[in-house]
Amino acid sequence: MSRSRMLAMAAASAISICLPNLASAQGEVNVYTYREQKLIQPLLDAFTKDTGIKVNVVSASSGLEQRIKTEGANSPADVLLTVDIGRLEDAVQGGITQPIKSDVIEKVVPAQYRDPEGHWVGVSMRARVIYASKDRVKQDAITYEELADPKWKGKICIRSGQHIYNNALIAAMIVKHGEAKTEEWLKGLKANLAQKPSGGDREQARDVAAGKCDIGIGNTYYWALMTQNPKQKEWADATKVILPTFAGGGTHVNVSGVVLAKNAPNKANALKLIEWLTGDTAQHMYADQNYEYPVKAGIKTNDIIAGYGKLNPDPMPLAKIAEKKKAAANLVDKVGFDN
Numbered sequence: 515m516s517r518s519r520m521l522a523m524a525a526a527s528a529i530s531i532c533l534p535n536l537a538s539a540q541g542e543v544n545v546y547t548y549r550e551q552k553l554i555q556p557l558l559d560a561f562t563k564d565t566g567i568k569v570n571v572v573s574a575s576s577g578l579e580q581r582i583k584t585e586g587a588n589s590p591a592d593v594l595l596t597v598d599i600g601r602l603e604d605a606v607q608g609g610i611t612q613p614i615k616s617d618v619i620e621k622v623v624p625a626q627y628r629d630p631e632g633h634w635v636g637v638s639m640r641a642r643v644i645y646a647s648k649d650r651v652k653q654d655a656i657t658y659e660e661l662a663d664p665k666w667k668g669k670i671c672i673r674s675g676q677h678i679y680n681n682a683l684i685a686a687m688i689v690k691h692g693e694a695k696t697e698e699w700l701k702g703l704k705a706n707l708a709q710k711p712s713g714g715d716r717e718q719a720r721d722v723a724a725g726k727c728d729i730g731i732g733n734t735y736y737w738a739l740m741t742q743n744p745k746q747k748e749w750a751d752a753t754k755v756i757l758p759t760f761a762g763g764g765t766h767v768n769v770s771g772v773v774l775a776k777n778a779p780n781k782a783n784a785l786k787l788i789e790w791l792t793g794d795t796a797q798h799m800y801a802d803q804n805y806e807y808p809v810k811a812g813i814k815t816n817d818i819i820a821g822y823g824k825l826n827p828d829p830m831p832l833a834k835i836a837e838k839k840k841a842a843a844n845l846v847d848k849v850g851f852d853n
Contacts, residue, residue: 542568543783546578547595549770554595557799561790567783582610582775591775592784598678602634602771603836611773614788622792622810626831627769636769636832637791638806641825642683643765644756645719645730645737656729656758658687658766662702670706671718671727675846679715679733679768684845685838686766689830693841700849711852716740716749723752733768738805738818755822764828770806 547554551573558569572578572591582591594605605611606629613632620628627636644656661670673680687696708727713720718730719740730753737755740746757765772791778784790796797808801816807825808815815825846852 541566541783542570543780543787544570544572544590544592545595545787546572546574546582546591546593546775548573548575548578548601549595549597553804556803557791557796560795560799561787564790564795565786567786569787579605579608579610583608587777589775589777590779592778592780593775593787594773595770596772597770598768599682599771599832599836600678600839602629602769602773603833603839605773606633610776612776612778614774614785616785616789618789619792624809626827626829627771627809630831630833634771634773635788635792636771636809637788637796638770638800638804639767639809639827640770640806641734641757641765641767641827642679643732643734643737643822644758645722645732645753646756647722647725647728648752648754650728651754651756654756656756657761658683658758659699659761661731661758662699662706664702664706666706666729668706668708669728670703671708671721671730672703672711673713673715673718673731674711675700675851676843680731681839681842681846682768682835683731683766684842685835686760686828686830688838688841688845689834690760690763693845696842697845697849700845700851704849704851716746719749719753720746723749729756734807734819734822735805738816741818757823757825759826760828763830764826766830767807767825767827769809769832770800 545558551571558571561567562569578594582589582594596602611633614635615632619635623635675684684696684700687699715732715736718732719737721727722730737750740750759765772788774784774788792810794813797810797813800806801808801813805816805819807819
């Protein structure tokens with residue numbers, strides 16, 4: 515055997531040692547996920563019960579796209595589950611995806627919640643909304659544009675403008691109004707902040723309840739989760755959820771979604787999982803266990819979420835928002851929003 519052949523075999527062996535023990539096997543699918551395992555494990559267990567396909571899970575808080583890219587053709591990853599259009603688009607730009615070709619998906623998932631070329635699919639929705647003080651805010655309708663109105667000076671709490679959830683909202687404003695007008699809006703919003711952007715979405719409700727601000731910005735499901743948490747229920751009890759809209763438009767929504775890995779070793783099973791996630795069982799579970807909006811029409815929204823009022827999603831394609839996420843991040847830095 516030649517020396518070069520021996521070196522190649524040694525390199526291949528070293529790679530296999532570094533990879534997780536998730537070999538391709540009939541009746542299995544390998545899921546990489548950023549989602550908390552406690553949120554998705556019931557879904558995956560139900561999928562296995564329905565199909566007999568075993569699900570192997572690799573979870574992390576960051577770096578999965580790079581891991582899949584580094585693993586290359588040897589990657590065991592079949593699908594990547596994540597949240598936010600920005601992270602889904604990062605996977606596409608990282609070159610680790612392939613188109614999801616499925617008549618089932620095209621019939622169930624509205625086009626605005628799918629990549630035009632099929633590289634990602636939304637499986638549940640969430641809206642970016644307002645947590646308003648029940649005592650101090652009398653309005654029941656607010657536009658996103660109105661958040662820059664001086665009447666809210668010193669009354670708004672929000673997490674970092676660079677966080678993916680706020681980045682998507684700012685990117686959507688750019689799609690609606692262009693960069694110049696969005697910059698002015700962002701300056702106005704900054705001028706209305708009660709404190710430096712910090713914390714997560716739940717902390718905005720906490721600070722409203724404490725009287726530090728009158729309105730906070732957060733995702734729909736966090737408020738519902740607070741009602742189920744004895745330590746946080748008082749934050750929810752002190753606030754109400756308002757579904758804001760763009761002027762002349764609807765409410766900004768984002769998705770949790772899935773991509774099909776470029777080198778998926780169990781592609782057929784991966785497609786079965788993606789289709790199953792948009793089916794009735796999974797959509798009901800997303801609604802009732804995760805407090806998210808179903809992407810499939812006809813699935814009942816959880817009663818707590820339905821209590822916010824009727825959601826009228828803005829028709830803006832999420833792919834358009836993804837195109838502006840870098841511009842949104844630049845504007846946050848330009849106006850010193852987080853300073």
